[in-house]
Amino acid sequence: xxxxxxxxxxxxxxxxxxxxxxxxxxxxxxxxxxxxxxxxxxxxxxxxxxxxxxxxxxxxxxxxxxxxxxxxxxxxxxxxxxxxxxxxxxxxxxxxxxxxxxxxxxxxxxxxxxxxxxxxxxxxxxxxxxxxxxxxxxxxxxxxxxxxxxxxxxxxxxxxxxxxxxxxxxxxxxxxxxxxxxxxxxxxxxxxxxxxxxxxxxxxxxxxxxxxxxx
Amino acid sequence: xxxxxxxxxxxxxxxxxxxxxxxxxxxxxxxxxxxxxxxxxxxxxxxxxxxxxxxxxxxxxxxxxxxxxxxxxxxxxxxxxxxxxxxxxxxxxxxxxxxxxxxxxxxxxxxxxxxxxxxxxxxxxxxxxxxxxxxxxxxxxxxxxxxxxxxxxxxxxxxxxxxxxxxxxxxxxxxxxxxxxxxxxxxxxxxxxxxxxxxxxxxxxxxxxxxxxxxxxxxxxxxxxxxxxxxxxxxxxxxxxxxxxxxxxxxxxxxxxxxxxxxxxxxxxxxxxxxxxxxxxxxxxxxxxxxx
Numbered sequence: 001x002x003x004x005x006x007x008x009x010x011x012x013x014x015x016x017x018x019x020x021x022x023x024x025x026x027x028x029x030x031x032x033x034x035x036x037x038x039x040x041x042x043x044x045x046x047x048x049x050x051x052x053x054x055x056x057x058x059x060x061x062x063x064x065x066x067x068x069x070x071x072x073x074x075x076x077x078x079x080x081x082x083x084x085x086x087x088x089x090x091x092x093x094x095x096x097x098x099x100x101x102x103x104x105x106x107x108x109x110x111x112x113x114x115x116x117x118x119x120x121x122x123x124x125x126x127x128x129x130x131x132x133x134x135x136x137x138x139x140x141x142x143x144x145x146x147x148x149x150x151x152x153x154x155x156x157x158x159x160x161x162x163x164x165x166x167x168x169x170x171x172x173x174x175x176x177x178x179x180x181x182x183x184x185x186x187x188x189x190x191x192x193x194x195x196x197x198x199x200x201x202x203x204x205x206x207x208x209x210x211x212x213x214x215x
Numbered sequence: 216x217x218x219x220x221x222x223x224x225x226x227x228x229x230x231x232x233x234x235x236x237x238x239x240x241x242x243x244x245x246x247x248x249x250x251x252x253x254x255x256x257x258x259x260x261x262x263x264x265x266x267x268x269x270x271x272x273x274x275x276x277x278x279x280x281x282x283x284x285x286x287x288x289x290x291x292x293x294x295x296x297x298x299x300x301x302x303x304x305x306x307x308x309x310x311x312x313x314x315x316x317x318x319x320x321x322x323x324x325x326x327x328x329x330x331x332x333x334x335x336x337x338x339x340x341x342x343x344x345x346x347x348x349x350x351x352x353x354x355x356x357x358x359x360x361x362x363x364x365x366x367x368x369x370x371x372x373x374x375x376x377x378x379x380x381x382x383x384x385x386x387x388x389x390x391x392x393x394x395x396x397x398x399x400x401x402x403x404x405x406x407x408x409x410x411x412x413x414x415x416x417x418x419x420x421x422x423x424x425x426x427x428x429x430x431x432x433x434x435x436x437x438x439x440x441x442x443x444x445x446x447x448x449x450x451x452x453x454x455x456x457x458x459x460x461x462x463x464x465x466x467x468x469x470x471x472x473x474x475x476x477x478x479x480x481x482x483x484x485x486x487x488x489x490x491x492x493x494x495x496x497x498x499x500x501x502x503x504x505x506x507x
């Protein structure tokens with residue numbers, strides 16, 4: 001009986017231990033989660049990099065871990081200059097990013113080709129249909145007629161424009177002539193690990209004509 | 216907030232399982248991500264080769280991508296640089312705020328009022344700037360977006376109410392903080408509506424600033440270019456979980472996109488007069504429907 005009680009006590013202790021460990025691990029994960037929040041409140045980039053560009057608008061911040069990838073589609077307006085770079089928590093290592101030029105257009109594509117057998121009518125020397133005594137066209141044979149129905153399809157072409165892994169200071173400077181869309185891909189090196197750090201994707205702009213305003 | 220691969224898509228499911236299972240699942244998702252990336256097209260590093268990918272319209276958008284678009288402020292600065300004048304009678308009256316009962320109409324009109332606030336500050340309208348700041352703050356309070364509009368900020372506004380440059384920066388900061396807060400709280404559904412309201416109002420005001428159509432007018436060309444921003448705006452909605460997507464707004468934006476897509480057929484001009492009129496009517500009608 002005593003042995004059973006002891007066993008039960010031990011089981012109870014184990015149960016408490018499991019619950020305790022679960023609570024601790026939950027606390028750990030929720031702490032990590034809380035830490036990962038509000039990355040925008042903890043800017044990582046050196047403010048000197050901002051120069052006179054305005055980074056409010058399309059910049060983005062978030063929590064990432066080793067092995068994570070993120071993609072952002074952004075727009076550059078014609079007549080504006082852009083400065084783009086990525087800053088990350090040093091614990092995440094050397095974060096790389098690419099910028100792909102997105103060229104969009106519509107292409108006409110064949111949706112369906114309709115086949116139909118139609119009669120061939122007798123024509124006079126002027127190309128007009130001849131008629132019989134009843135006023136009907138005179139059928140002299142039949143032929144296949146094809147009717148193509150067109151559809152339009154959106155086509156996207158991607159061209160690598162910038163790769164921070166190729167060396168340099170990791171900053172992309174661009175004078176935009178025509179408004180267009182870009183795809184930015186960020187990759188955290190390494191394999192998936194527990195450490196979660198903040199990453200700032202900075203997309204800054206300024207007018208090519210009138211220079212910075214309101215500063 | 217930056218989205219990472221498929222994790223966001225599976226979030227509701229992830230929340231239901233234990234933390235240990237979460238880790239295992241994360242690892243699996245990571246592996247799945249690696250595998251699917253391997254199947255996707257790749258671009259070469261030489262910057263020369265081009266790869267075309269044909270996509271159906273719905274496949275054109277991905278839940279793994281965060282879509283961004285320039286703030287209305289940039290369009291207003293462009294309008295001012297190109298000779299547009301401020302038209303007070305066009306912007307949504309603060310009195311209309313009482314008409315908005317549903318969360319969706321409040322959120323859309325929050326975007327519209329923030330856009331009007333930016334319009335007023337860019338065009339140096341002191342009284343309107345102050346009035347629209349007050350309206351946006353009240354709506355932000357009602358909607359629970361007070362992050363960008365806290366007491367410290369109100370104090371900043373009161374201290375700088377006669378300095379337009381400061382008011383511009385403060386308004387911008389408030390909007391930016393509110394958006395970041397919503398993104399951080401994973402309230403991208405609200406953000407999509409705010410972007411929609413803000414964008415619609417800016418294009419509406421740009422259209423109204425064109426007195427006579429001229430295909431060479433920089434403002435007309437910029438209005439045509441809004442096709443690209445509309446694509447990203449629709450992407451913002453498509454990237455939401457299906458049950459969070461505002462279907463009625465999405466349908467209206469898709470209709471608008473079809474109107475804009477006629478521009479792809481143009482060869483010698485960016486936009487024709489007929490196309491401009493059709494796009495203008497569609498924008499005006501949708502914007503008026505939202506503010507009424």
